[in-house]
Amino acid sequence: MSGLTRQQMADAIARRFQDDWIVNLGVGIPTMCSNTPITADIIYHSENGVIGYGPLTAPGEEDMHLVNAGGQHVTLKPEAAVVHHADSFAIIRSGRIDVTVMGAYEVAATGDFANWKVAGAKGGGIGGAMDLAACAKRVFIILEHTQRNGAPRLLSHCALPITARGVVKLVATNYGLFEPAGTAFNLVAIAPGITVEQIRAATGAPVHIPDNLSTIAV
Amino acid sequence: MSGLTRQQMADAIARRFQDDWIVNLGVGIPTMCSNTPITADIIYHSENGVIGYGPLTAPGEEDMHLVNAGGQHVTLKPEAAVVHHADSFAIIRSGRIDVTVMGAYEVAATGDFANWKVAGAKGGGIGGAMDLAACAKRVFIILEHTQRNGAPRLLSHCALPITARGVVKLVATNYGLFEPAGTAFNLVAIAPGITVEQIRAATGAPVHIPDNLSTIAV
Amino acid sequence: MNRRSKLYPDFPSAIHGIEDGATIGFGGFAMPGVPFNLMQALQHSPARNLTCVANTTGGAALPRMPDIGHLVERGMVRKVICAFTAATRASEQLPFTKYHESGEVEAELVPQGTLAERLRAAGAGIPAFYTPTAVGTELALGRETRIFDGREYLLEPALPLDYAFIRAHRADAAGNLRFRRSQRNFNPIMAMAARIVIAEIENDIEPAGSFDPDDIHLAGIFVHRLVVIPPAPAGLWPQLREPKS
């Protein structure tokens, strides 16, 4: 896999977080955002009702009553509070999550994305993704730019069943940072060592390149 | 006022309470039910979220943070728990109140009753009465049998705007205990010193008298 | 912490910036949990055309504490949304009644449980819900109802607030709140329904982390401004009611 590592993709997203944001991190690469050293003072929210959690618990020091939405044992910050599941999703649905960061199978230039059901499957794994996607102030997506066979994951339209329509504001892949812009993606910043041609070839939608293209600091 | 005193009317209702009932007492005479010595082990619920309150607080020992729905200072029983207003009415709407005892201006043989708005008024005082009336398993009403001018309060149909339709199961007045039965009231028990003729004359609906009419113990 | 302190030095500064036309919810039920000090400060603010949401317009019992009726008397209120907009006894009259009857102030009378649930819905991102309460009554006239499982229900909209004024027993610096006994009542749900939450606190603000995270009644993310209530007489505290005659 060329371009950014998984942690660097998470870093590129986490550096966009702003003071006082309430942030919900999805399972997988998004969780790595909490490893990024940033100066913004943010509050992590987890679907299972933990508000204000901190870094992962050191091995051997796990609190068996305390996990984040990915089932990982986490620590609590001094401002932490615990609520039940209905109140936790009250926070989500009422628009209080400033950003939700999620993985996905596909993202479309329309701002649609798909992350709950694979092709041909009966059933799916939605978890809190649809609530978060429909209600958070911002949806940021982190995903590998292509499938293992090289097929693009950034598309004009999603082929898989979508999680929410027209909500994605920012996408981080190993190739760069992108904004869905309707019929095309805007390239916001490019990964070191990646070329615009590589991106165009690996993207299933038009890509607009800005005049002064910045490179992602790693 | 002839027949039962206010406390005796409350007693006649309270003696119907059964073990494990969750009971909500309205402002006024219904509150007096908690003075009745009964063997049934009941739990008092108050709209403001107090579950398991006990007798009124002795003068000088009031807890300024603790009142019942009538604003009276009450004590707590060992099993007491406090919830917020939305959870308190969740208890009510989900049908967990075994009986609500309320005052009223009028009760109809249809089971309708009126207790939130006086004739000609703009606005009204509903409080939790409509939620309780619509959702409690049983609605018991305590009221004087007649208005001060002698006009009946037990009617074929309510003249005042109703609180809920067809919900009243039992009515205590100073003249006796009554069950709304559609087009008439069934007299369940009569107050000592009151005659059937007095009741018929003071009631704005037909009254069925049982073959073996019992007298309320006072 | 880059976070700005939530602590304000006094009540006037804590309620700064309330816009004309704002919708404000006031917590409290009877005496406990009513934000008397914030309501008193609001009386002296320039805000007008307010919509005021609370259990009652107030003024039925003595001693009379700051209530919506006072705001109405000062001409600050366009509309009230309450479970009590008139006295329940024909022999009593609320201070609000004459302004209501003259048409000077609009009133929306809402059953208490519906009021609580409409606030809760606003705080939970639910735009509308169905309730069995008030079906078949004057309050349902002309309103949309629907049958579920053979029973009739009334459609009720969420009731979002611009501001919630609340009162709590204890707060930490992160804004996590604890209420004491029946002081809790409407306060947490008013807060969750509001964009900006202003809380008067009965004790000094404690450091973040002073409360067990399991024992917080309202999480700090809902609370924007805190102000500590001074001892009486500078601060207003619940009083014993005079018994009704």
Next chain:
Amino acid sequence: MNRRSKLYPDFPSAIHGIEDGATIGFGGFAMPGVPFNLMQALQHSPARNLTCVANTTGGAALPRMPDIGHLVERGMVRKVICAFTAATRASEQLPFTKYHESGEVEAELVPQGTLAERLRAAGAGIPAFYTPTAVGTELALGRETRIFDGREYLLEPALPLDYAFIRAHRADAAGNLRFRRSQRNFNPIMAMAARIVIAEIENDIEPAGSFDPDDIHLAGIFVHRLVVIPPAPAGLWPQLREPKS
């Protein structure tokens, strides 16, 4: 006290009387708060044609603890209602999947927040509500939607339960419960949605009055049966997950 004790001596007696066709909700999220011991006892009960409600059908992570998948494997389940009815990775497969794909067991896939709110609605006497979640997705196909203030919402029905199986940290004799940390999750709302609530408790039952009334997470009026979890290995306790490959 004429009140019958809520304490049961063991898990089989605590789950007695579950009827064929019952709808049972199971609290818990990941490991914390899952009623492992009650679920294990249920596997050995004669109940059939169950509808099972939980966050997940289970079995995706190791060690595998008692879950809905085990009930499905024993032919006890007619339908599941969950936020996860299949694995999120194409490379994984849940134990439930083959029963679902063969049509042996029905599945209703519900977004987690909608699941929580449908349970909360059942416990709050709300038959249906509107939510923005899932609008425009496959889950909304053929479903009733409605516009409020220019935004589209989906109508969702309450999800009432016959039984809730829950797990709590502490209980008093009145059934008042306290949960610890993220153990709370679905447990209180499952309980409020149910006719009969059966709770496994991690500590000995304490006398009524042991908890401050302000610090009770689920009031005893919602809780019908209590059973104390013995120490391992007789009792089942949360385990550390093996890290995902």
